[in-house]
Amino acid sequence: MLPPQRIAGRVRRAFHWRTASPWTTCVRVACCSHLRFMWFALMVLTVLCVALQMLGVVRQARSAKVLKLVSEQLVRMPAEIHRPTKRNNWENLWSVSAAIAEEPVDQHPFIQRRDESGNPRSEEKRENNRIQDTVLEDIRKKLTSTTKAAPPTVANKQWLGQEFPNQPQRPAFPKRTPEIKKPPQSDNNNDKYTVKSQADNTVTCQPKNHIVFLKTHKTASSTILNILYRYGESHNLTFALPLNMHSQLFYPAFFAAHFVEGVRTRSVKEFHILCNHMRFNSQEVRKVMPKDTFYFSILRNPVAMMESLFVYYKAIPAFHAVKSLEEFLIQGGRSYNASVPNNHYARNILTFDFGLDNTAPESDTELDRRSAEIIAAMERDFSLILISEYFDESLVLLKHALCWSLDDVSSFRLNSRSERSRRPLSTETAERVKEWNSLDWRLYQHFNDTFWKRIDSTLGRATLQQEVELLKAKRRNLEQMCLQEGGAVDPAQVQDSSLKPFQYGAAVIQGYNLRLELNNDTRQLCQRLITPELQYTSALYTKQFPQLAAARAAAAKKIAASRNTTTHRAVKRNIETNVHTAMSNS
Numbered sequence: 384m385l386p387p388q389r390i391a392g393r394v395r396r397a398f399h400w401r402t403a404s405p406w407t408t409c410v411r412v413a414c415c416s417h418l419r420f421m422w423f424a425l426m427v428l429t430v431l432c433v434a435l436q437m438l439g440v441v442r443q444a445r446s447a448k449v450l451k452l453v454s455e456q457l458v459r460m461p462a463e464i465h466r467p468t469k470r471n472n473w474e475n476l477w478s479v480s481a482a483i484a485e486e487p488v489d490q491h492p493f494i495q496r497r498d499e500s501g502n503p504r505s506e507e508k509r510e511n512n513r514i515q516d517t518v519l520e521d522i523r524k525k526l527t528s529t530t531k532a533a534p535p536t537v538a539n540k541q542w543l544g545q546e547f548p549n550q551p552q553r554p555a556f557p558k559r560t561p562e563i564k565k566p567p568q569s570d571n572n573n574d575k576y577t578v579k580s581q582a583d584n585t586v587t588c589q590p591k592n593h594i595v596f597l598k599t600h601k602t603a604s605s606t607i608l609n610i611l612y613r614y615g616e617s618h619n620l621t622f623a624l625p626l627n628m629h630s631q632l633f634y635p636a637f638f639a640a641h642f643v644e645g646v647r648t649r650s651v652k653e654f655h656i657l658c659n660h661m662r663f664n665s666q667e668v669r670k671v672m673p674k675d676t677f678y679f680s681i682l683r684n685p686v687a688m689m690e691s692l693f694v695y696y697k698a699i700p701a702f703h704a705v706k707s708l709e710e711f712l713i714q715g716g717r718s719y720n721a722s723v724p725n726n727h728y729a730r731n732i733l734t735f736d737f738g739l740d741n742t743a744p745e746s747d748t749e750l751d752r753r754s755a756e757i758i759a760a761m762e763r764d765f766s767l768i769l770i771s772e773y774f775d776e777s778l779v780l781l782k783h784a785l786c787w788s789l790d791d792v793s794s795f796r797l798n799s800r801s802e803r804s805r806r807p808l809s810t811e812t813a814e815r816v817k818e819w820n821s822l823d824w825r826l827y828q829h830f831n832d833t834f835w836k837r838i839d840s841t842l843g844r845a846t847l848q849q850e851v852e853l854l855k856a857k858r859r860n861l862e863q864m865c866l867q868e869g870g871a872v873d874p875a876q877v878q879d880s881s882l883k884p885f886q887y888g889a890a891v892i893q894g895y896n897l898r899l900e901l902n903n904d905t906r907q908l909c910q911r912l913i914t915p916e917l918q919y920t921s922a923l924y925t926k927q928f929p930q931l932a933a934a935r936a937a938a939a940k941k942i943a944a945s946r947n948t949t950t951h952r953a954v955k956r957n958i959e960t961n962v963h964t965a966m967s968n969s
């Protein structure tokens with residue numbers, strides 16, 4: 384039995400517990416109960432957690448700026464496949480002073496450059512590239528915040544002077560106009576080695592210089608690209624080039640206007656030519672290009688195209704496990720799953736590149752309906768569709784459509800595989816390919832038909848033949864003038880590594896050697912003719928955006944130099960600080 388005082392004490396306390404406010408009760412429970420130590424420990428832990436969270440938020444806010452572009456590039460946008468090969472001597476081609484010091488790396492998820500596969504430094508290089516992109520974005524922001532919008536441009540205005548008009552000239556980033564000499568006029572037969580910059584004398588039309596070329600895959604599109612690059616360069620036209628010196632417009636994502644360098648920053652007011660790999664999206668392309676733009680593209684017979692694609696993209700999931708194209712088709716494409724990334728290369732890729740649904744139709748009725756829709760969409764958006772199998776005929780037609788000269792479309796075959804990486808296909812396999820790519824086969828047949836109808840209704844076969852012969856003669860002359868071996872050689876034989884074409888998959892892509900005794904003007908002309916896509920794209924970017932290219936090169940140099948000494952993180956911070964200082968001083 385408890386003494387009366389203790390009973391009274393208990394009653395009093397019980398009364399207080401019941402009548403006190405919930406907060407007071409909590410405090411009392413925490414402080415007075417025998418579990419008070421546990422409560423204290425819990426409170427301390429809670430406070431610690433909150434503090435840690437806040438610290439995290441602050442750190443995130445600080446690094447958000449740095450990570451913005453990285454996340455944009457790596458998460459929102461899809462990766463690209465092609466990255467330039469060695470660029471060590473490349474800048475010399477156009478005497479552009481903003482050197483590209485570091486070779487960027489492939490960003491494609493499944494593809495690495497052949498010579499780098501299995502190389503543990505690839506990841507490190509990828510990180511470097513991301514860092515450079517981040518730094519570039521910073522610079523771009525700085526430049527736009529301190530630069531007034533560029534004045535509207537007129538056609539043929541020199542684009543080198545256009546960018547960042549209010550930026551003071553800094554010796555590190557000199558803007559240089561290429562010295563492009565107008566070659567002397569030639570009559571078509573006698574002066575074999577000159578390239579006229581205007582349309583043929585006989586032509587009275589106005590040359591077109593607002594052009595979109597949808598660069599399809601494995602269709603001789605790199606050769607067309609080279610024609611457009613040379614024409615645009617010699618006429619000081621502005622190219623709608625991929626953001627951040629990428630070589631493709633974020634293919635295989637649908638094209639978006641902001642994939643083009645200079646769009647988001649509004650530093651370029653008028654683009655003339657858009658021609659890098661993209662997945663076509665009419666609405667977005669029209670945001671970038673003027674209303675009077677001429678749209679064209681090129682198709683190749685899906686049979687030959689798939690043979691080429693298979694060798695080149697052997698690493699994609701659909702082709703990876705099979706030994707040959709025959710095996711892939713005999714198995715009915717068992718290893719193909721349309722929803723797996725990069726498998727779009729394996730089926731109806733032409734339809735895919737035109738931005739249309741490339742999934743295989745399930746019945747003939749569906750095939751009829753879908754192919755009719757695809758053809759209608761292509762005819763609505765494109766004024767001319769060329770055919771790779773009739774390449775020279777295509778060039779003649781293109782020359783007329785653009786009101787250019789034969790010299791303007793004279794070209795060497797680029798991106799061509801050597802004989803030893805080609806596999807002839809049996810008639811059976813060819814039929815299987817057509818069935819597998821039923822949509823592409825339908826549209827190829829249709830546009831092959833309309834190609835010849837167009838020739839018949841415009842030029843006529845006789846004129847076409849005449850011009851094709853002239854074109855061939857011009858090519859032969861150029862080959863004799865420019866090329867050491869008179870034609871293409873295997874990559875191992877290419878002497879100037881800066882002119883080596885990008886090697887990929889199991890394909891052996893041929894290149895060229897220039898003759899040694901060429902004078903400067905001729906060398907320049909010849910060099911442009913044989914310059915592979917990736918190198919030419921970088922050179923044009925450097926010329927069009929000298930400051931961005933130079934900053935990228937500087938960042939790359941620093942990263943390369945620091946590779947063995949400090950961690951990348953420290954270098955990244957360092958570069959950022961330097962860029963900020965440089966920009967605020969300018």
Ligand SMILES: Nc1ncnc2c1ncn2[C@@H]1O[C@H](COP(=O)(O)OS(=O)(=O)O)[C@@H](OP(=O)(O)O)[C@H]1O
Pocket residue numbers: 599600601602603604605606687691771772774795796797798799800801
């Ligand atoms: N002038 C000319 N005439 C006919 N065929 C030509 C021409 N130029 C390039 N080619 C062939 O086109 C194939 C390369 O196509 P692309 O340049 O479009 O390839 S890529 O998608 O850009 O990688 C590639 O085909 P394959 O050799 O079968 O792979 C080239 O040989």
